[in-house]
Amino acid sequence: MYNTYKRVVAWIFAVTFMNECFLFFVRVAVSQALFLYTRQLDHSNIVMRIEVNTLKLRKAKSPSPCLITQAMDIIGKKWVLLIMYQLLSGPKRFTELEAEMAISGRLLSERLKEMEMEGIVTRHMYPEIPPRVEYELTPKGKAIEPVINQIYGWSSDWLKR
Structure with a gap:
């Protein structure tokens, strides 16, 4: 479980830094992360859905015209x-x-x-x-x-x- 946990966290950071259009600042409170796994019908791929209760996604703010x-x-x-x-x-x-x-x-x-x-x-x-x-x-x-x-x-x- 711990190795999977480390791999998922590493995957989050890898995807984050590899993405050219990174518009979000991601804060992951690793200790409070909840990982839910669901398998696809063919059982060949594991789809990971990550729900993090302290994950805050903030879009780059531009000043409002109002x-x-x-x-x-x-x-x-x-x-x-x-x-x-x-x-x-x-x-x-x-x-x-x-x-x-x-x-x-x-x-x-x-x-x-x-x-x-x-x-x-x-x-x-x-x-x-x-x-x-x-x-x-x-x-x-x-x-x-x-x-x-x-x-x-x-x-x-x-x-x-």
Whole structure:
């Protein structure tokens, strides 16, 4: 079984690298792979169907021509608008954001890094002991304030608590 397992993994990588039109980035979590074998009617060839629950195929992304889609790719992720809402009142430390929003530290860190890469927030590090890091909205991030206010107004008018 282990040799078959190794051969299938080697086959996956061989096919992947031999294919000229490789459009996918393949991540195989070998330990979680499930291999299902089915035989063809003539029993001469074994057809392997590989189902991997952690196999992620990502197509090479090209930017969408739709501006709304582009905007939602940035601000439509969970917690992003709430982080921006919290930062509208001014710069905040990581621990303040984490406490106010009841979000995990790992996810908050991930979202802040993404927002920093998009130019929505800036990260200020102060040379103090213990280290102090504050996050603040950039002008690009502050420009969404009217949208957040509209969402808040709509939700207070139409959503029941």
